[in-house]
Amino acid sequence: MAYGVPFPGTFLVDGNGVVRSKYFEDSYRDRVSAPTILLREFGSAAGTREHTARTSHLEMKYYATRDTVRPNLRFTLVADFQLPPKMHVYAPSVQGYIPIRFELDPSPYFTAHPTEYPPPELLYLPAIQETVPVFQGRYQVRQEVTMAPNEVLDPVLQGTGEIKIRGQLRYQACDDKICYLPQTIPLEWTVAVVPLDRQRVPEAIQHRPPAPSGGR
Helix, strand or coil: CCCCCCCCEEEEECCCCCEEEEEECCCCCCEECHHHHHHHHHCCCCCCCEEEEECCCCEEEEEECCCEECCCEEEEEEEEEECCCCCEEECCCCCCCCECEEEECCCCCEEECCCECCCCEEEEECCCCEEEEEEECEEEEEEEEEECCHHHHHHHHHCCCEEEEEEEEEECEECCCCECCCEEEEEEEEEEECCCCCCCCCHHHCCCCCCCCCCC
């Protein structure tokens, strides 16, 4: 039924007209949100609601690139970290130690994509005489999610009009002398869900079939 229907997408073009990147999804219904593209391409913050979590090992500010979402929209959950001097957490590629892990609780209302971590630093630790991959200072972790189709989100649209995306951050922090007990921080984002905009374009620019020609 959808034969010949083009997939929507976004091209990023520079001042010389050269396509630098493009964004297309596997389903014609899915869309990558503009704030997610701006974050990927330019690191632009979204200016949405922020939450802050602090422990003695780190400070975390987390937010979503969209506070209002629609069915099939792909957007990003972001966590910005600041660690004190000499403090580090282990990167996911570490062997034999507890790495940082950013994960979401399963939900029928969205699909979680793989978590994106920054490239780790290699740190030599004299106390254990090992070189390990770690994160230090400032760094950012991103988690993209795609909202479910309209038919799945219908109970939400007919109800409160919002969902809570819940998850947790698990990590073990160490300084140059001590490795502290592992910690788990609960996370929660609240996003408003609105229906798809099915309003037709203005009549002046609607596509219409050509008028029949004269004759028989």
